[in-house]
Amino acid sequence: MKFEITARDPSTRARAGLLHTAHGVIETPAFMPVGTSASVKGMTQDDLERLGVQVLLANTYHLYLRPGHETVLAAGGLHRFMAWPHPILTDSGGFQVMSLKGLSRVTEDGVEFRSHLDGSSHFLSPERAVEIQWALGADIIMALDECVEYPSSFETTRRATQLTGRWARRAKEHYQRARDSGFGGRDSENAGPPSGVERSQQEASPRTPDPEPRIPALFGIVQGGIDRALRRESAEQILDNGFEGYALGGLSVGEPKGETFDVTEYTAELLPWDRPRYLMGVGTPSDLVECVARGVDLFDCVMPTRNARNACVFTCEGRLAIKSARYARDEAPLDPACRCPVCRRYSRAYLRHLFQAGEMLAAILATQHNLHFYLDTMWKIRQAVVSGDFVSLLRRVRTGSSKVSHT
């Protein structure tokens, strides 16, 4: 996986680049819509392509439980299974496993957990997380980490951060073993799905065959809560393994926004400048601008899609709670400044009606619009970095005069 930095803002840490993966190039800074169970809720893959989505995030925990990574592997990997021939990143599954209150237990070895679907028992270790993601076949896979909630005691945070460090080493070692000798599925020695599957695929439809299976890139995750010393210690432990990219974990978990920004800036500074930096689970449109200014290249967040389903849409004048009676006869589009397919065609009154009537189309259209808003924000950021106008964009966001300011 090659990462090219193509432009740097002279007065902030913002940079624009190209992340080359086996399934295509991602222009950074990039926002990754979340496709939890191999689907971005309410969107077809055609819709995502029309919106200009370049990379998706899928959740290993959900796919491991259903349909199972073996089933995905048998289908030729996640790209072919979900008919998305573009880049995919999978998380390690750890965040969701450990969010299962009362259903998970962390030990040095890994995490014992029970399925939220059927209560069955499972075990996730750093090695197992690599194996499952390898079978899923994403372009970028993540090392297993332990993310603590905010607030947590120093002791709790230190324990989790150090465990994350030891797990990162085990993940990297296991990944290296897979590269060297393979453990089934999509490595260089045992490439692709069984030939029977391949054949039926070709007979069945003109869908583009998957490119030759490639070795995924493994990213490490820096933890440490909001404690600078722990962040530094964590960065040192993680960097020691030489990952292909680095994620900032444990942020946007309840801490004040100022801490999110400060810890992001502090941590990003500790990471090699020539490797992509991924801030996990962040954030609002203005958070994206603020964190690009602090050196972040990749983001994911459920906010645009989840808010859409809850009738909350992003506009240049702030968020609209579109179910409000005030929009019952409002003929304007969701956002008069927006050129997305939803704003070109439909009125607020119609969207409001669809939510009131419980129509699926409500969530579909609101999701299309919100994703467009996020992708458009990233596009504006990239353009501003390239053209040297990023500081001006940042100022407009901070003073509330930019499209992304009120969000």
Add this chain to the structure above:
Amino acid sequence: MKFEITARDPSTRARAGLLHTAHGVIETPAFMPVGTSASVKGMTQDDLERLGVQVLLANTYHLYLRPGHETVLAAGGLHRFMAWPHPILTDSGGFQVMSLKGLSRVTEDGVEFRSHLDGSSHFLSPERAVEIQWALGADIIMALDECVEYPSSFETTRRATQLTGRWARRAKEHYQRARDSGFGGRDSENAGPPSGVERSQQEASPRTPDPEPRIPALFGIVQGGIDRALRRESAEQILDNGFEGYALGGLSVGEPKGETFDVTEYTAELLPWDRPRYLMGVGTPSDLVECVARGVDLFDCVMPTRNARNACVFTCEGRLAIKSARYARDEAPLDPACRCPVCRRYSRAYLRHLFQAGEMLAAILATQHNLHFYLDTMWKIRQAVVSGDFVSLLRRVRTGSSKVSHT
């Protein structure tokens, strides 16, 4: 509204034609997808256009209750409200009102009913049904009728059929008064939405302005259950009013399929050959072929959309219950013979997974596929009538060797 018959099959009653409406031409025989609350569940209007949908049906009962016909009128009518600039037919609301068991009461005047949403009391008469549909602004509107369930006694059927006849006269007279003097909204004397609404619409977006509001076409409905004498009596009463098109109501309500076909054939024969015939609520793909052979031009049915949401998809080899475990690793498309956007891109395994995971995309893709299957069936029927191959298509359907045979 002009109806041109462009081709007639020499050995059946099948015909192909063009139904010219204010919002465009409908090629007949045509299938109308059902957009109950001004949305075909799970489909965007862009999706419907891409599928080649030429006309939608919307339900007056649902739109009257929510958002209310006055709200739709204020938005410039249903076409503009739902951003569908193509033909729309509305039902009278009667069928759904009278399906509200224990919540409705039929009198000579009309139907008293309670809303299924909030229990509020309402009254629907033949005059009121015309007024509400006039406000909604559909291209084709329906006279209020009383449809009885199957089986019903001769006495019940006769009473409902005769009431339908008297209501048809009142509907036509009220419609004529509206044409002559207008009762607000979309007639020739009080055309279009208030100018303020018009202006904000134009400022807000580049959506195509609605064409000049036109007078809708009013269709009458023939009832009579499966009793031929009552069907004949009903046809005479309805025809006496000179409607622009004629519907066959009270079929597909539980009677044996043979009766559906026989009564359709018998009733269609009683109708003027130069006016469109609409068979309400029918049916399966093979029903469409059988009833075109008996002289029907228009159909509507929730089957393709509702079945899709219940994981039942139509294919050339019959219906698939796509949630079945047998499809968990099936890489074939839903229907190997289908060229729809879903079959071109996605596998049965993925669709099965989406249904298992409760993803919205499951219903979206299954609906796209099923609607394509229905529209493709209608296209094949029209081509066959035009090319003189309709009898051959009908034979293939009956012997089970046609795409639409097993459904």
